[in-house]
Amino acid sequence: MRIDELILYRNLENGAVLYEMAWIMEHYGDEEHREELRERFFACMHELIDLAGRYGFEKNLWHAYLTFLLVNDENVFSRSCEIRGAAKGSLLSLARHDFVIFRELFAYDFSGLEETFAAGFFEEVLDYESGGAAGSVFNRRIRDRICDLAVQLGEAKDLEAFTEAMVHFYKEFGVGKLGLHKAFRVVHDDCGVQIQPITNIMHVNLDDLVGYELAKKKLVDNTEAFVQGRRANNCLLFGDAGTGKSSSIKAILNKYYDQGLRIIEIYKHQFQDLNEVIAQIKNRNYRFIIYMDDLSFEEFEIEYKYLKAVIEGGLEKKPDNILIYATSNRRNLIREKFRDNQEERDGDIHTNDTIQEKMSLVSRFGVTIFFGSPSKKEFQKIVKTLAERYGVTMPEQELFLEANKWELAHGGLSGRTAQQFIDYLLGQVKS
Numbered sequence: 001m002r003i004d005e006l007i008l009y010r011n012l013e014n015g016a017v018l019y020e021m022a023w024i025m026e027h028y029g030d031e032e033h034r035e036e037l038r039e040r041f042f043a044c045m046h047e048l049i050d051l052a053g054r055y056g057f058e059k060n061l062w063h064a065y066l067t068f069l070l071v072n073d074e075n076v077f078s079r080s081c082e083i084r085g086a087a088k089g090s091l092l093s094l095a096r097h098d099f100v101i102f103r104e105l106f107a108y109d110f111s112g113l114e115e116t117f118a119a120g121f122f123e124e125v126l127d128y129e130s131g132g133a134a135g136s137v138f139n140r141r142i143r144d145r146i147c148d149l150a151v152q153l154g155e156a157k158d159l160e161a162f163t164e165a166m167v168h169f170y171k172e173f174g175v176g177k178l179g180l181h182k183a184f185r186v187v188h189d190d191c192g193v194q195i196q197p198i199t200n201i202m203h204v205n206l207d208d209l210v211g212y213e214l215a216k217k218k219l220v221d222n223t224e225a226f227v228q229g230r231r232a233n234n235c236l237l238f239g240d241a242g243t244g245k246s247s248s249i250k251a252i253l254n255k256y257y258d259q260g261l262r263i264i265e266i267y268k269h270q271f272q273d274l275n276e277v278i279a280q281i282k283n284r285n286y287r288f289i290i291y292m293d294d295l296s297f298e299e300f301e302i303e304y305k306y307l308k309a310v311i312e313g314g315l316e317k318k319p320d321n322i323l324i325y326a327t328s329n330r331r332n333l334i335r336e337k338f339r340d341n342q343e344e345r346d347g348d349i350h351t352n353d354t355i356q357e358k359m360s361l362v363s364r365f366g367v368t369i370f371f372g373s374p375s376k377k378e379f380q381k382i383v384k385t386l387a388e389r390y391g392v393t394m395p396e397q398e399l400f401l402e403a404n405k406w407e408l409a410h411g412g413l414s415g416r417t418a419q420q421f422i423d424y425l426l427g428q429v430k431s
Helices: 016-027 031-055 061-072 076-084 089-106 111-116 122-126 140-154 159-173 176-180 213-227 245-259 268-281 304-311 351-359 376-390 396-409 415-427
Strands: 183-189 192-198 235-239 261-265 287-292 322-328 367-371
Touching: 016 031, 016 061, 031 061, 031 111, 031 122, 061 089, 061 122, 061 140, 061 159, 061 176, 076 089, 076 159, 089 140, 089 159, 140 159, 159 176, 176 192, 183 268, 192 268, 213 235, 213 245, 213 261, 213 287, 213 367, 235 245, 245 261, 245 287, 245 322, 268 287, 268 304, 304 322, 376 396, 376 415, 396 415
Parallel strands: 183 261, 235 322, 235 367, 261 287, 287 322
Antiparallel strands: 183 192
């Protein structure tokens, strides 16, 4: 096979099986190394089955694997299609050259290999049934789209149809980890700052969060403006614990992911990496929310200075495709003490300057949204709604009585307490 002639798709991140299979395809008739070839062939089959388990692929696993390589490879052509649609000129010609080779791989006749290695199981690899398992890496929608693309590429009648299918996928979904995943975390290793996918995301919707309609509307309005390319503000969600601040952010991600929204979670000890993170995402065709959960600072912590500079104040303008969303139990983020308002503050002559320094961070969030603890009546409404949603059958008065007992012993009035109470009731039901 001619994979050594690939130009744009040359450095395939998950290409080990492809390179191994290409070598086996060329040498499987070599009698001298028959046993070694057979062992390596079965090892490749193991990798294809393992890939199907992790990613939820079905049908022709060879085609699914080749498609997986194509949709994950971030090269100059795939990134150009992601941003601008179909590439033209020399870049398109080079891509078509590589696609000719991939079409040969898609069309490869495995009957010779199957006969040589007595691989009677091979029809299962070419028509694999996952038993309904969705895999643990991609969400079901992306998994299904990749499987559909694999079928489409395998049936493409000519090079033009193959190229058109790939360009359309890159434009619609993007390419690589940023295109195929919703949420990410930041890792600093020996290779520098890495943005890694988070593969297990809680699927919560805004409708799942009972109450806080005005707060949710304010968050939706700001986020919708952002994903539609209009002006939007950095956003701070603050208020009492357990009121749904973090869940609202997750719900926003699920609501607008299809429109190109992505979230990168970062912690305050990583703020010094913010500039590098922004450099990696600023020219991509997505809208990124840099998400900081439970954000607050003690007096001795100075990481907030990095954040201030990134949000507003540094020489480089913050890219239009990036916003910062934070949640906190504190309105002003930085801990303050009564002595901050005293005229003599441990020798600090310019007391007002010190206070302004602490206040300047929260002022960089153009939208602030308050999530307060519900009243007793609102708490009961939340409990009732959740009970109906999960099929808890209990007389209303008894339900409220037990809920009141629960909240007194488990953290007070909040949406989180209500959910924990309902989970407790569900756990008492024996099957």
